[in-house]
Amino acid sequence: MLPPSLQGWFDRRGWQIHPHQQEMLAHASDPCLLLIAPTGGGKTLAGFLPTLAELAEVPREGLHTLYISPLKALAADIRRNLLIPIEEAGLPIRVEDRTGDTPSSRKRRQRADPPQILLTTPESLALLTSYEDAPRMFAGLQRVVVDEIHALAESKRGDQLMLALARLQDMCPGLRRVGLSATVEDPQAIARLLARHPDPCEILQADPGPEPDISMLVTDEAPPWSGGGAAYAIPAVLEQVKQHKTTLIFHNTRAQAEIFFHNLWLANEDALPIGIHHGSLDRGQREKVEAAMVRGELRAIVCTGSLDLGIDWGDVDLVIQIGAPKNVKRLVQRIGRANHRYNAPSKALLVPANRFEVVECVAALEAVKDRELDGEWRGRGPRDVLCQHILIAACAGPFDADMLYDEMLQAGAYADLNRAEFDACLAFCATGGYALRAYDRWQRLLQREDGLWQLRDPRSAARIRQNIGTIQDTDTLKVRWRGRGGAPLGEIEEGFAASLSRGDTFLIGGQIVRYEGLREMTVEVSRDAARKPKIATFNGTKFATSTQLSQRILRMFGQERWPELPDHTAEWLGLQREVSRLPEPGRLLIESFPHDGREQLVAYGFAGRNAMQTLGLLLTKRMEEEGLAPMGFVASDYAVLIWGLDAVTDPKPLFDLAKLEAGLETWLQGNAVMKRTFRASATIAGLIERNTGGQRKSGRQATMSSDILYDTLVKYDPDHLLLQITREEAMRGLVDFSRIREMCERVEDRIDLLRLSRVSPLSAPLFLEPGRIPIAGMADERLLQEEVSALLNEAGLSQLPGSMVAS
Template sequence: MDARGLPPELNDWFAARGWTPRRHQLDMLAAGRAGKHALLVAATGAGKTLAGFLPTLSELIEAPGEGLHTLYISPLKALAVDVQRNLLTPIDEMGLDIRVETRTGDTPHERKMRQRARPPQILLTTPESLSLLLSYEDSFLMFAGLKTVVVDEVHAFATGKRGDLLALALSRLQTIAPGLRRVALSATVADPDGYRAWLAPHGDIDSVALVEGEKGADPDIAILLPEGRVPWSGHSGVYAIPQVMAEIETHKTTIVFCNTRGLCELVFQNLWKVNDLQLPIGVHHGSLSLEARRKAEQAMADGRLRALVATASLDLGVDWGDVDCVIQMGAPKGSSRLLQRIGRANHRLDEPSEAVLVPGNRFEYLEARAALDAVEAGELDVDTFRPGALDVLAQHVMGVACAAPFDADALLREVQGALPYSALDAETFDRVLNFIADGGYSLRAYDKFKRLTRTPDGLWRVTKPGFVAQHRLNAGIIVEAPMLDVRFKNGRRLGKVEEHFGSQLSPGDSFFFAGMALEVERVELTDVVVRATAKPARIISYTGLRLSITSTLADRVRRFLADPGEWARFPDDVREWLEVQQRRSRLPEPGQLLVETFPHEGRHHLIVYSFEGWNAHQSLGMLVTRRMEALGLKPIGFVANDYALAVYGLEKIIDPAALFSPDILEHEFVDWVQGSALLKRAFREVAIIGGLVERQQPGKKKTGRQVTFSTDLIYDVLRKYEPDHLLLKAAWADARARMTDVGRLAHLLDTAAEQMVHVDLDRVSPMAVPVLIMIGRETVAQGAAEDAMLIEAEVLAEAAMRVD
């Protein structure tokens, strides 16, 4: 061993490559030698993965042995495969007898069986696959000698339900292997102590060393402005497709990031239309088949693609050294996300990553500029840690029971060792146990819900073996909308579309998917059978929440509006837009809520510039129109973007303040959520995660309609007979916290009365144009519809920008 703690094999390997271990890599090795847990925060390209594995490689070199030594947990299947590829290189070059394997939902069954019987020394997996492993009787034997768990890209899931599941799994592993060491890696963490507490057993933050990497080269980021103009409307950036293609042509390899799967397909098709050089371009998103995704990933790894159009499916950690440019279509929505995506370029600490932002409209230009400033200032988006979800806890408890009978008190102490559940009380835990045991008061007459039994010795055990198979078949935290497989007649599968979209298709219809134009031959119960076509096609659509602008960027955009001294940095048309807004209406100061009212096309409009994000504005629009209805103001509808909400109706709104008050969350919000499909959708998710309703049965998979019918039926029974049921409470928490951004909404309503500034105008204002143009066009525009939208935006803008 040399003075730095490296075994000769590792020292020689570094030397052969002309490398010197970085300080943070050696610090991670020292933490490992000392047996300390560790959080590494280091820039992309700093060798984080190798740093995380250095203690493992050192220990396996010095004391070779069989059995599982290290678990690597990744949020993405693609990341696990990529790390395996990059980890095998040094192992092979050093000639080490170390087996590295992956285990995800895509791993063949035979390999999974072998891994449990004879595990590799290093196993790369996901939170869901780890949780399933812990549900087997032999998990105690498999994990008894485990030395290290490495959690990569910890920021990507620690604060959500997948993080809850992983935190519970870590507590279980610590019980099985008390000497287990925990390691977490991330490039974008605003609150290191928050993540240290999440990583630490029983919240012992002092047991987790914080290792910080050296600062890398500042990224080279530009905002793309074709002909120096920024559009009034849109959010896709497709107006700049020729310039995006030119960037691809002048770089070795480019990743083009899009914020949605539908936009990903749209951008790919538009790029292909202008790809005069016939450059190889791929497409990658989470709804494509495993085969299609792996094919694109391998082509990138081999350097056979010039560009890959992708979604968040490639946000994290995939290391392709030939990528020298990243393009973000539309606004990035957060500084941390932008930094993460920029990090996909170069992967070298001492060379700047090159990135190009393509804003979709003028507000998005301000957001893009705000994101650049935030990245330059090192200001990241702050993550919020919240109490663990009870449906996730129920799934975990059932998994523990599948492995072996358990004592409730001992399991409660173990669960409380996970930060999300550290404040869990015995009464709530008992409710979780009783829910698994009989489904709750209203469902206890049905044997299908009696999954656990308490035996005379006081232990809880699974009632019958069938429930064990049911749990393993249905466990998982990611609950997608009901999906249909898209396949050719010969059986080749291309991926999945949502049942909502697929059910609208008829034979002869055509749509773009997997980078191809496809014609529907027939729609079956679970499949859409297609063939390739040259017919004009529509862009696929997906439901679900959009990414909302973070508070960090929203605050910076507000400061831009209030500080004319900043405007010199903006393009002429953006600067003129703000100047005319200032003359015609006003610009909100930080802490002010600007509300404009004006007539337009025979309707009365109200625009609220609240900057609280699309999700919160959607909820606010629902609530305000309900209140307008109650006040006789005859609302017609509303539209929203990240920056503003536009409500329109038949009566003039004299007093906007009457529409915004905190009690709207106590009255209209409760009535709306309980009377809408929102709570039913939330209940469907928690019922599946909590194990009340199975998605699959041995030999067959339920359709989305069948699952929805089952959950709707149970929901109606519980609402009527047991309104305080555990899962109804969990669904309500989900509906409030995740689906409506209610925290931002509550803050807005709490401060609206004292912050509101009302300006009554005779016609539309410049700042209202980007949101107003969305009326009647909520879907992604394309082709002739897009041209019409741009023409209408220019006409509306002409009226808005006229100064009389």
């Protein structure tokens, strides 16, 4: 089935085509294909083989295949690898990539003279569809290949992409869609997302290959009770680096990666070449590390999710995950970076950062062995992305609302969008909504006499294009070496920069730097030889333990013994069972005990960090309503600890789901969470512009304008579309209330309160957890009254003299 030129290339390399690659050729004419193949199994080549075969047999000019990648670096890597068979087989095929890093001159040329294969990202594709000449550029497009589709399916970038594909499908009715992934927990759900609704999508599953060689790193020192740095394991990690060619050391946050890299370097007495890679570093810095990896010059790279996806980075033969992975699918993806070859087992080690993470790591190891992936289904497509898509359509020229609505229904996440919802989005794009319709800046669309909609001012198309995308950047400032023309180092958050005083030191790119000042919105730094820096608080992604992994941990607790756990952790759980009990599936364990002169309550909800923190806020509010006196709380992935003045004797009323939800509504209305969520959704929907005239607003400017808008809408138009979207997004994302609801519905009234005389073993780490949140309320008043009473008793008075009361 391969043309002679390609078959000859395989023969010269001594390769045989893999069965799943052969299947992709056999199904090349199918309208929709989803290929699930193991990392290193040649799935990207499988996605491109039908394209190469078609162009080898019938050469042609113009765009034939569009490849979509979630990462700019992945698109560049695929181009490099794809050119090998094209050049060695002598195929007349031009391959180019188009991302935010592509020069403007090349972008203009690509629109006029597109290559046969174009590699791009969801944002660049959305931008391409916004031009009036898009139908000419995409004329003749035959195939779209979406790589690492699982990564896009979990975010608004995936929603944006599927709307763009629906637009392409209308331009090119015969367009064939291909999705590629190694980690799909629900193939049918991903297939529905990829397909043109309601068309079916064929699912091809390759041989999963050998089991990965994955275990927990054995260390001389036991993990600490709390913390996320895993500094205790550095000697053992360094020993593993010495024993392997190239090791990727993954972290869940950028700050943890910086700290670990710094400590690893201090312990690196043999001066092994070690690098660091994460999204806050300057692009030039990242590219140097990537090039060194490809050349095999680095023995280890401390990294974050920036190296998660399917890039082939040199001769990596070991992956180390620092900290519990929180998500099995993410762990499998990271494991696949090692021995990135077909039918070669990946090798990985897990390093728990603290005692509880030992349990979570073992649960994750068992899930990988059972090939049980996890994932949270996102549900309906968000409407802020829908609003952006309407504005993109308007940039391309006049449109018919009925036809645009029908087009949107083809995108799986929007298949059940009703006409009233679409019309509300269209009205918002046209006028900004009831409270804003008097302002010219939000009068963006008008309806012509022939019924078509168009931009009110054609010049606004440029501003809309400048703000296309769903990725919400954190408010960051560039960091450079001091002096004119100082080299860039990366970025830090505005909030962190504002906390710095001249002379403060912090880590960036593994180097300790000294803050010298702020110049033209750039942080200037100099070198510093200090050994203990102030740490930059990179925002990054705060992962929460998945529902499936939490349930697996609860099932582990039901075992009589734990031979799979280290002795220190098994003894800890055994002691918990003696002193109290272990949490169970389908039940909610509540512990109550005195400590440090206060009453303590611990609820083991196992709902993930965001949800448990939200639960802490809501429970303290409910305790106030019940006449109790909470003073503060702290949350982890598995529990919330509340301290106060009164012991809880009946916790069931506190977990009344209707009252918790009502409390959430009240809390959200005046909370900064809503303003932050509003700002993100309003930016995506086009109400707020981050980029105007080539200039980018600072985070402070954007926050001020969004806060003013939010307060205005709450006061004058409380049912505004953007406020509806904000509430939906806050409930779904930041506060994760759905997991609280699921927990309450799962346990119903099966709530077990145990009154203990002292701190339980399982609750002990919570007392060391950072991020304690104080509660101002009746506890403050009661403590003040007690202090006054004590003073009166000491003075022998039953009440304060009138003059003292007045003062």
